[in-house]
Amino acid sequence: MNTDALVQHFAEQTHPDELEQFDRSTLSQLLKEHETPFLVLDLQEVEYQYHALQNALPGVSLFYAIKSLAHPAVIRRLKKLGGQFDLATAGEVDLVKGLGVAGEQCIHTHPIKKDKEIRHALEFGCRRFVVDNPAEVIKFVPYKDDVELIIRVSFRSQDATVDLSRKFGCALEELPGLVDLAMSNGMTVSGLSFHVGSQSLSPFAQVNAIQASLAAMKEMAHVSWKWLDIGGSFPVSYQGPVMPIDDFCAPIREALLDVPEGIEVFAEPGRFISAPSMIEVLRIVGKAKRGARTWYYLDDGVYGALSGQMYDHAQYPITPLKPFDPTGDFFPSVLAGPTCDSVDVIDEDIELPDLAVGDVLVAKQMGAYTIASASEFNYYPKPKVVVVEDLIEHPEDES
Incomplete structure (x- = not known):
């Protein structure tokens, strides 16, 4: 599939459900053990990305850019x-x-x-x-x-x-x-x-x-x-x-x-190896209707691990952990961080199903330039990192 076809493919899937059952079961277990927000570092994904790039550039010596993660x-x-x-x-x-x-x-x-x-x-x-x-x-x-x-x-x-x-x-x-x-x-x-x-x-x-x-x-x-x-x-x-x-x-x-x-x-x-290796698990701690949009306040934001939105020009894919119907009703929403600063807004134009305080969201591609630039503004601690093996499966590996 060429790039134009890929763009069209994604455009037709307005609300894809980006989490597989494998992700959900693993994350549900981690939620029993760890308080949100937390980051999940998948070492198998680090290894997968390293081998993918080495195979794409045979004979090239790879020096990992430590600053990314x-x-x-x-x-x-x-x-x-x-x-x-x-x-x-x-x-x-x-x-x-x-x-x-x-x-x-x-x-x-x-x-x-x-x-x-x-x-x-x-x-x-x-x-x-x-x-x-x-x-x-x-x-x-x-x-x-x-x-x-x-x-x-x-x-x-x-x-x-x-x-x-x-x-x-x-x-x-x-x-x-x-x-x-x-x-x-x-x-x-x-x-x-x-x-x-x-x-x-x-x-x-x-x-x-x-x-x-x-x-x-x-x-x-x-x-x-x-x-x-x-x-x-x-x-x-x-x-x-x-x-x-x-x-x-x-x-x-x-x-x-x-x-x-x-x-x-x-x-x-740096990014190619580290970005896919980490996700963040966040929880909705507040909900308010402001004008035509529903504001959801999360327990981490752009002063924390989502800091890459400010410093790295990245917009992370964020989706609810609980299963939802991709063809169901979606509503104009805003995702905001927990701090008192009005700049702490993650997404001002996202459509989401109706969610409740306490619901969990998952942000993907969170490995590169996220925790690296996170602060402790308002004395919110940086999210901890939970290290796991094999959180993400690759379909091509199953054949």
């Missing part, structure tokens, strides 16, 4: 699978170090670092660092014998929900100057990197960036290139369909056929 259970599972890690801060260094990850299994990708952060990563054993400007290159002069630099180039993408080349990355024409600056100061330049943006709906910005990076490497033949880091961008479905990961990666795989022998390709998936 820095839960120890996720890191342990990916370490067990042979995954590697994309670090950006001293706190992330300490996290993976405490979980037995070795420094050589990591790359440090934050283009801007304090000197003490460089030293901290080096003491851990991480020696691959990303830079994107002359001032950052000069910071590494005292450590020139201990580091290998990866220079980040900016490639903008209109297809990405989150633009990650606005804040970081040098212009392509600035690249030779940065390489010369590093090498003239006795440093080793070993790679290029880019990140066209998070949640990209098309792979072609990444394809163009690969082609431009390979052309730049060829022009600078005096550099002993070892690595090409193609970043993240791999999408997941929130409210609408996205390309299946194998289809998304097909043109990327084709572009990577031109990578010269001896150059290893990295990727930095």
